[in-house]
Amino acid sequence: MATDFKSIPIIDIGPLLSKSDDPDMGSDPGVAQVVEQLDLACREAGFFYVKGHGVPDPLVKEVRSIARKFFHLPYEEKLKIKMTPEAGYRGYQRLGENITKGVPDLHEAIDCYTEIKPGRYGALGKPMEGPNQWYRNHTVYKFNRSGYSVSVVELSRKIMRGIGLALGGSPSEFEGDRAGEAFWVTRIIGYPGVPDANGDNKTDNDVGCEAHTDYGLLTLVNQDDDITALQVKNLSGEWISAPPIPGTFVCNIGDMLKIWSNSLYESTLHRVVNNNAKYRVCVAYFYEPNYDAIVEPLDFCIQKSGGVRKLGKSVYGEHLVSKVQTNFA
């Protein structure tokens, strides 16, 4: 929402990926071009599409089809992996159960998080401890086995190397005790189409997901190919659509990157409105800092902002827990 962007840029990150293990990647002209585009996109919109990302198209489609299959199961089946605070907020959330801005959203979802062993982060980690409910549903089990998460975590790390350079830092800026053990969240989401005559899909709200920002570093959205529903807010308050572009992921910046960058990059408000008759699925992958990362504006970002420190300190795990705990009625 940093500017009045009217569309969301598409970036071919192929050149970045081909050099992403070279510590001197920044001096490669192909990489430099990608980095320049990343910087512009992050400053202007906080959103961009990536193409040339190397995740096989059949895999991208397969996880959406797994998601669709799950949401078509009878309600009783889905409830067998119900999300509860006791389950570390992992599992299935029914239609209207997620709350954004105090209003129930018109979507259902499964949340999976990096597993946290009891005691791993003390009191900070306690609310999020627990295993994912992979083994209690055949369809969810297939998602776990697909290899999707492994592909997108690698991809995210490489994009973050480009973003480190884009900010004017090193490619490894978001590694080590910042995001070397990146926490991840996978959210498998289903949005009913426009409510039908008998009102089966009705909640108090017909917005699929109300306006919000994402919490961590970088989100990778894998959305249905044939429905435009994701909208991004620009500076004048207009909602700019992020239509599906086959072969791409929609990427956006989270709250922790906003802090580290001292607001040079913003976590942009977005929402989902499915006005289509068809059911829409989306698999969102959130690449986050280390669970216990202490996040505060980086010195070189403060320098770039005329020496003014714009934001205070945050602990990622605390931010996540406070969000997760207000996501339910």
Ligand SMILES: N=C(N)NCCCC[C@H](N)C(=O)O
């Ligand atoms: N992990 C993410 N970003 N999930 C987004 C869920 C919707 C926003 C949430 N209810 C909120 O109010 O923040």
Ligand SMILES: O=C(O)CCC(=O)C(=O)O
């Ligand atoms: O469904 C989408 O396209 C995006 C979902 C989203 O913004 C979220 O879950 O954080």
Ligand SMILES: [Fe+2]
């Ligand atoms: Fe989001």
